[in-house]
Amino acid sequence: MNRAALTITGQDTDGVSRFRAYGVRQLDRIAKRFGLSGETLEAVRLVSLVLPFRVNEYVLSELIDWARVPDDPVFQLVFPQPGMLASEDAAQVADAAVRADRGELATVVAAVRSRLNPHPGQQIELNVPSDAEGALPGAQHKYRETLLYFPGNGQTCHAYCTYCFRWAQFVGDPDLRFTAPGPERVVGYLRQHPEVNDVLLTGGDPMVMSAETLRRHLEPLLGVRSVRTIRIGTKAVAYWPQRFVTDADADDTLRLFERVVRSGRTLAVMAHFSHDRELEPDLARRALGRIRDTGAVIYCQAPLIARVNDDARVWERLWRAEVAAGAVPYYMFVTRDTGPRDYFKVPLARAASIFREAYSALPGLARTVRGPVMSTTPGKVVVDGVDDAGDCLQLRFLQARDPLLVGRPFRTRCRPGASWLDELTPVPGTPADLARAVATPALPAGIPPARDETAPDKEE
Numbered sequence: 129m130n131r132a133a134l135t136i137t138g139q140d141t142d143g144v145s146r147f148r149a150y151g152v153r154q155l156d157r158i159a160k161r162f163g164l165s166g167e168t169l170e171a172v173r174l175v176s177l178v179l180p181f182r183v184n185e186y187v188l189s190e191l192i193d194w195a196r197v198p199d200d201p202v203f204q205l206v207f208p209q210p211g212m213l214a215s216e217d218a219a220q221v222a223d224a225a226v227r228a229d230r231g232e233l234a235t236v237v238a239a240v241r242s243r244l245n246p247h248p249g250q251q252i253e254l255n256v257p258s259d260a261e262g263a264l265p266g267a268q269h270k271y272r273e274t275l276l277y278f279p280g281n282g283q284t285c286h287a288y289c290t291y292c293f294r295w296a297q298f299v300g301d302p303d304l305r306f307t308a309p310g311p312e313r314v315v316g317y318l319r320q321h322p323e324v325n326d327v328l329l330t331g332g333d334p335m336v337m338s339a340e341t342l343r344r345h346l347e348p349l350l351g352v353r354s355v356r357t358i359r360i361g362t363k364a365v366a367y368w369p370q371r372f373v374t375d376a377d378a379d380d381t382l383r384l385f386e387r388v389v390r391s392g393r394t395l396a397v398m399a400h401f402s403h404d405r406e407l408e409p410d411l412a413r414r415a416l417g418r419i420r421d422t423g424a425v426i427y428c429q430a431p432l433i434a435r436v437n438d439d440a441r442v443w444e445r446l447w448r449a450e451v452a453a454g455a456v457p458y459y460m461f462v463t464r465d466t467g468p469r470d471y472f473k474v475p476l477a478r479a480a481s482i483f484r485e486a487y488s489a490l491p492g493l494a495r496t497v498r499g500p501v502m503s504t505t506p507g508k509v510v511v512d513g514v515d516d517a518g519d520c521l522q523l524r525f526l527q528a529r530d531p532l533l534v535g536r537p538f539r540t541r542c543r544p545g546a547s548w549l550d551e552l553t554p555v556p557g558t559p560a561d562l563a564r565a566v567a568t569p570a571l572p573a574g575i576p577p578a579r580d581e582t583a584p585d586k587e588e
Contacts, residue, residue: 145370151184191406279337356394461499506565506566520542
């Protein structure tokens, strides 16, 4: 193997894979190596001016079926596609790029991003808590017992999902990012709010941090007696399982997990698997086994994504593989109302049908999964079913800012193609509080976070 190959493949001379991220600057080399057409290459390059792009050698070599590109689901999952921008927006970006005026291009790109709803669910207005110093950076407190913590060192990923609802974390605009420089103010907030017993480290992906850096964010949380559950939201097992198996500090990371478990806390790894192919490599299954050996529990979740996993057979295989690996199928989410959602959205009626078909084929131990679930401004709403005529949905709040909404079934009219809560109309006779939550999802500032009535879940 020549040195050029060593550089692009991320394989060092000792035979151990070292993580290297590949972005837009490496696109030409990726295209040459894997035979991407010029048309596909230029489309990826254009959309990457607006949406983030990052891959690594493991994703390129182990997960993508290059014979099926551009239709391959993992290729769709990580490579920006031409349909992800509205045609008018794409034309404006292309024109600005041709003129090569950096100032003009930055202005056009910023305007396009603002139209993509970078912070869905009014996260900034409603979820950011405060302490004596003001707004708490890098934190969200939507439900009473759960705090989201965005450690500054963990606000990137081993590869970027094109559907990611946190895409705004990765585009280099500090005004769009949630990030905490350290845990000190978060710990202070937790001490003042003993009702919070569950902390979710999220991003980005906290598992991009070294073991030592992760320790500096995790260990202070163990000093807060009221914190009983610590969760880590991660795609690392799918995109870079070496993090738990062969990375230089993989063992140190797992010893840190053991330390959290020995403290008497529940450590939950919220693993994101979007397609069953991500669980086919032996390395991914070894990573899950090593995580479980620490005493951590693994919950699995992903959104339903058109062109990637909008097939009941994919979900059945995925959930069966998760159970076989000792993990817990947890959530099928609905793609959120942000970023290239029009490219990925699946109508709610069809989503319910896909879920039901996959769920009905599962063994009992895999029927822990819930879905399809919308994570909306007022709370998490599950679509329980569609009536025979296909024009009404049965729904429930699994979680809500107002705990009195949780668990109560309600029905809505559903026009063809509806894919989000704001496209639904409660039927006559719906209790007033439920109708308000559905019809007026933009809650006034100052609504207190509600008690978390369900098992721990990642804020998707």
